[in-house]
Amino acid sequence: MNNRQIADTFETIADLLQIKGEIIHRVMAYRNAADAIRELPRDINAIYADGQLQQIPNIGATLAEKIEELITTGELEFFNRLAAEVPVTLVDVLKVEGVGPKKAKKFWDELGITTLEQLQEAAAKGELQKLSGMGKKSEDRILAGIESLSRRTDRISIGIAMPLALDFLNELLKLPQVKKGHVAGSLRRFRETIGDLDLLVASDDPDPIMEAFIHHQSVERVLGHGPSKSSIETFQGPQVDLKVIPPERYGTALVYFTGSKQHNVRLREMAQNIGLTLNEHAFTNLETGEETLCATEEEVYAVLGLPYIPPEIREDRGELEAAQQNNLPDLIQLSDIKADLHMHTTWSDGSFSIREMAEAAKARGLSYIVITDHSQSLGIANGLTPERLLEQQAEVRKVDAEMGPDFRVFHGTEMDIRADGTLDFPDEVLEKLDVVIASIHVAQKQDKDQITQRALNAIRNPHVDIIGHPRGQLLPDREPTQLDMDAVFEAAAEHNTALEINANPRRLDLDAAYARRAQELGIKLVINTDAHHPENFELISYGIGTARRGWVEAQNVLNTWDADQFLDWIANR
């Protein structure tokens, strides 16, 4: 049982308990536990082996026992009993927009509906609208909701969500009634995958803004349309929510709708401790009822006696304690990046020449790059043999000379770590290269021991400087490999091997939680775009967002250093 499977089990239990009518707080306990497990930066099996399950937030004695049962037996007696009582297929019914636990139970009790198909059938026959509290509109909405389920994916990559959100936002910012606006929600916090998109704008005249919003060209369906909040579903799938806030109250609203939920809960607690309540509209004095309005987020945190907390770390993962001690991390910024150490050219599976990639990188303000085409065993990507690699080196040196002293082009490789654990180039080839990235591309389904051993072989090779996209995940669908990250971190720290945060939004690998742990363990990081095209250099912003979520500071990221310092590190590691 891995982290996700256990989290999913608890999530399902929460749904079933809620349909059953269990008190909401017990339901929430299972949901909060599921969230905590899903975001764990370690294999829960390792945590269990260390006897530290109850150290996980929102896991107490009861849930720790249930986790133990799942890990040791692969089953959970409590879940089986619950599933015998409430059909598990009702969980799918809950996913329909407009159907919550009460209605799901009503349909089940009164019509015997236990599956999505049965619900669709009943709605099509007009049976739902005969029930009390239901009507034609509700029934139509449920039919539309079932249809939209087939269009929607659960979560989408931030690389899809961000451009879509910015497209909406930029349209709204053109309206004369809009004073300012932000992408909010998990997108603003740079979560790796996104559910719904949240937009916030400041204005005293919401009606024309809402009108423009629900008529945007990407709107498939309007889900809700009020004076302060509207929701739509896009053709692309994701739902977009827009809130319009009076400018003088914009700060509290932006904090509120940026989240995370846990961060906001803590803020409200802190407000209560000084005699205030906090919601999206204002602080209110508990005794006098007097409101304190905040136009900016800085003002919100200032009322609580805190410095501004960057959105990316608002997860209640220690940022509030750090803020109270005036000890927030000095998060890396886009402007800190001086280089890109991982990119491909027409020599393997890239689309542009070495020269073109160099020109594009220089135009973006970088001061050096490393050309890292694939190695021979990755035939599908036209990987380089040792002979072609050396040929390429001559070309790299030539371009480097042509680019002038202010911009350097170094020669490297993204070498495959083969399925049998050997490396794709011998040491005598590797030693001729300026930088060596080693990555796993094949046999990603190997078991934990096997794949971990492969990674360790690479980390221990003195010529390997960086491990590329270590965990091999592809968002939002492909799970990471079974790699034992505790072992990888230990070896990387011992051999002074850097780990990559691959900025491609489909990868974001290491993710924020692992990047944070790597930094804590003193491991150097790099943030690379893995560009196959000059346009891909833009993707660096996703890598920066991920690093910031992981509390990463510029000093620990090799490609924030200037070329001399970087080469020094490579030479002396």
Place this chain on the structure above:
DNA sequence: GCCGTTTTCGGCCCGACTGTTTTCAGTCG
């Protein structure tokens, strides 16, 4: 079911929107 500088019991966020009701329940975020 979790949690604790209101500590081992009693809280646990709450407002906007919709549809069905005629003052509110359910859903959602």
